[in-house]
Amino acid sequence: MKVVDVDGSPEAVRALTRALAHALDGGETVLPLVPGRAEGGLRHASCTEGHLRPSAAVVIMTSGSTGTPKGVLLSARALTTSAEATHARLGGPGHWLLATPAHYIGGLQVLVRSLLAGTEPGVLDLSGGFRPEEFAQASKALSDDGPRYTALVPTQLARLLDAGQADAAASFDAVIIGGAALPAELRERAEGHGVRVISAYGMSETAGGCVYDGVPLDGVRVATDAPGETATGARGATASGVPAGRVRLAGPVLADSYLEDAAASSASAAFRDGWFHTNDLGRITPDGRVEILGRADDVINTGGVKVAAHAVEDVLRSHPGVRDTCVVGVPDPDWGEAVVAAIVPEDPGQAPTPDDLSAHVRTALGAPSTPKRVRFLPELPLRGPGKPDRDAVRRFLGS
Structure with missing residues (x-):
């Protein structure tokens, strides 16, 4: 397994892109990590080599927002299927600006999409943090020979608007917002400035966003444990309005599993029966759209x-x-x-x-x-x- 240190600099991103291209072509599995972070010992390849599946192109770490970060085994098929479905939804391959950390799935997928599109991604230097003015400069430098896309988290979008850089965000054909829920007020504010915002729901275990503005990507299935609730990537799907339940996801974008180390073994039951069982609560509206309502463990008993x-x-x-x-x-x-x-x-x-x-x-x-x-x-x-x-x-x- 090839460990690639990603410190947010363009040089590190270029090294990761080369390793990623090799992995997608059947080469050595890639593990992108931030320098200085042990991530539960995963930096030591001897701890993981025996648990890698032959299909694993990338081991991506979860954010750890609900506990210890876990290593997710993603195949080349899952990564490329997700990227191709994203391009199909957005309007075709184009030029991407990487503005989020590449060691998380949202940033990594920007690189995968660029590789599939045959385009050189723009890279925002994040080694010193996210700066709206630098984002605006990078957006101007990105090629306009075809569609232009980027991916941000809600905090970044808010900072761009606060800094008076809405025009930079509006210069993209689509701005995918993921990593956290997009507040309705922030979306309305961005759209008022002409920003084409697309809210993505997904996670490392689904190779990134797999539901865009409530509609699953092609090939993705979404269901909840509320009786009768299922949605698919087919536009115009219908479902009866029923109470919210725990969300589960299926399709070719799913990860193989978690890396079977001590930190992840307790969560491996999340992958079963061809589905990834999330800890999110959601429902499917009568017109077939998926609404994510929050996490099941965020319910307060008072x-x-x-x-x-x-x-x-x-x-x-x-x-x-x-x-x-x-x-x-x-x-x-x-x-x-x-x-x-x-x-x-x-x-x-x-x-x-x-x-x-x-x-x-x-x-x-x-x-x-x-x-x-x-x-x-x-x-x-x-x-x-x-x-x-x-x-x-x-x-x-x-x-």
Whole structure:
């Protein structure tokens, strides 16, 4: 197995692209890692060689947003099928700008798509972090001989708009937003500036986004454990409106499995019966679209009432004084769990009061969903590609 250090620099990305091209052609399996991170010992090839499947082209690490990062075994077939289905959905192969870390699946797929398109990807230097002005410069340098695409996480999109660089994002034929849920307010704001935003749902285990704006990519099947709910990549599919359930995914984009090391063995049951069983809650609307509602483990049991954290977050984000939020449950001697919220205010100098926010939630969702405690932060702690670090928020709010 070939370990490729990816520090965010264009030089590292070029090295990864060469190794990836070789792996997709049947060569040595690639493991992209950030320098200095052990990732549970995976940097030591002797720990993994005996567990690799012959079909594995890439071992990609999950973000670890719900625990220890796991190594996901992805075949060349899964990676290329996902890339081809993405191009088919967007309008054909084109020129890609890599603006997210290449050691995560969203960034890696930008490289796979570029290889299949036969185009040289633009590479934003992320070694010093994401800077909107540099993104704008890189977007100008990207070839306009054909469609132009990029992929971002919601935080990056918000920073571009805040920095007055909406035109840079609007210069792309499509901007795929993944890594975390896209708030409706942010989408509306971006589209108001002419940005063609496509919200992608997926994960490392599905070779990246496999549901675009609620419609599964060609060949992808989505179902939940609510009776009768299934959606496919066929446009115009229909399904009866039924209650939400745990989401499962199937199709040629699925990973082979997790790397069978000690860190991943407890999660291997997620791959069974030809499906990947996620920990996400979702439903399929009457017109066949997939709606992701949050994670099953984000349900807060407070005073015997089950509160969905994502529902409280949606209401808080609708308040004009709230830019972003993360809602979690913390142990409470009276309630079992208390609903608490970390808030990023729209204007730190004029943040809404906790009482105002509590009243806003109480009116929309009722008393049980009302946060017992609200604390303000300049930014949410993140883990992985733009995902809120709920464990860090829980520690912060539980202190």
